[in-house]
Amino acid sequence: MTEPKPKSIRLDGMSTCVRLEGLYWAILKTMASYNHMSTNVLLSALDREVQLSLGGAKNFSSLIRVMSTTQLLRMCPEEVLRNVMENMD
Secondary structure, three states: OOOEEEEEEEEOOEEEEEEEEHHHHHHHHHHHHHOOOOHHHHHHHHHHHHHHHHOOOOOHHHHHHHHHHHHHHHOOOHHHHHHHHHOOO
């Protein structure tokens, strides 16, 4: 789960390499499956959304980790989410 795995993806027609731990690739694959799309399409949509709203991400891999974790937290009981939010610095 903790071993980083590089994967080549296309974002906005450009080929790039994203290096994430296996756990995050599994989360992304699951999220994409639930949305009836490929992981590449999911990441392209995320990239497009960030480009439009924020002008881009400084660290796309970090953005993916945060987005993946956020999605999992949304599935947790409200008390767990509240505790996590209270513990953020």
